[in-house]
Amino acid sequence: MSLEKLLKQVLDKEYKVGIIGLGYVGLPLMWTFHEKQMPVLGFDIDQxxxxxxxxxVPYIKHLGKDKMQLLANSDICDATSDFNRLPEADALLMCVPTPLDGHREPDMRFVEQTTEVISRHLRKDQLVILESTTWPGTTEELIINILEKNSGLKAGEDFYVAYSPEREDPGNENFNTAKIPKVVGGHGEDALKLACALYDTAIVKTVPVSNTKTAEAVKLTENIFRSVNIALVNELKVVFSEMGIDVHEVLDAAETKPFGFMKFTPGPGLGGHCIPIDPFYLTWKAREYEQNTRFIELAGEVNTAMPKYVVQRTIEALNSHKKSVNGSRILLIGLAYKPNVDDDRESPTYKLMDYYTELGAQIDYFDPYVPVIKESREHAHWAGKESIEWSGNSIRAYDAVVISTDHSDIDYQQLSEWAGLIIDTRNAMKHVKDKNGHVWKA
Ligand SMILES: NC(=O)c1ccc[n+]([C@@H]2O[C@H](COP(=O)([O-])OP(=O)(O)OC[C@H]3O[C@@H](n4cnc5c(N)ncnc54)[C@H](O)[C@@H]3O)[C@@H](O)[C@H]2O)c1
Known part of the structure; x- marks a missing residue:
């Protein structure tokens, strides 16, 4: 079929969007296309x-029951774990995980497995787009090779390939998937045109770049920028604290400069599926070019040292109450890695829980978004543990309360009345009068 005909199908909304991997990225993307009346077919290995x-039935906090019911009752939306149905879709958007392996190197298993399966079902004229965050060169060096090898078809002639990084920010009330401009790199001009036309049906703006590896580099650059700047304010926090200066007051004041400054916020360490992981995709690839990524490594070092810093502050705080961590009961507030979401992947709270336990403390947590810790490879030893109840009786029983995530619907004034000692890693207590001097910043 000619490119013109395919573009017309897209415009006429007679073009089925297949989404592979229906997690934090894939499910909102499915909703976004569906909202604009594009037919969608979701695939996941998770039945x-x-x-x-x-x-x-909702399974991600920010895509609630109403939207999930609309998807379920829709004639143009379906989900399946039957990958024999891949040829039904005109475009296949891959949104599968790209974690690090045990040696902190890219773990491409999920991308490779998905591409292998696509290659066995690939048909002429299909558009394959990788959305997962990855090292520059993945689409050209890995995806196209697998697709061509197994299908006997040729990219750019028989089918189209593009890369478009996902910038989804779960829980961000101002920017959902539809409102975030989409960077697109195509394997050739036609693939770029088709991919941009597809995203234009549902997303506010497309930003075309010259090729797939540039688009891959854009995503890494955005997340490296965050990682390095978070490391900078974390370092400043430690230095200023020694000088008796409150880093949060400094940053709030600095933020009033109308140009040349962007505020980042210090915390107990990095969390989530992106910032602690993505920068190391570039580090790994840079080695092939005999290039060092010193900023990335240094930022990683500073950020990973933060949970230990919080533990050190907890030791000092307990010491001031003539107590030790060993034998104390410590409550962590917030298991999710950032406020108002239910995503606990790579959360620094887990690191804190492990460190306090190693020092002999008894640990509990409170998080209304994570009522129970699910099974996972990383935190198997905490699986099944439940959030405590929010009550004066339960909270008064702790020797120290450590705020590791500042969910906005927690009553911090109430907390200050119940808790004898608070270690605040997020400046959550900024509006609370600390009558007893029992709030320590960390
Ligand atoms: N979560 C975010 O906020 C975010 C933001 C921007 C980019 N990203 C990137 O998007 C990608 C996906 O992240 P996520 O947070 O949605 O992950 P996720 O773990 O929430 O979802 C991934 C889904 O893929 C499924 N899956 C795994 N292997 C599969 C296979 N072979 N075939 C079909 N489905 C398979 C899993 O069952 C899961 O449902 C990653 O590369 C991530 O770095 C994530």
């Missing part, structure tokens, strides 16, 4: 997620 979509 539970597929069932949830088809039955209208």
């Amino acid at each position: 539970k997620k597929v069932d949830c979509i088809n039955e209208g």
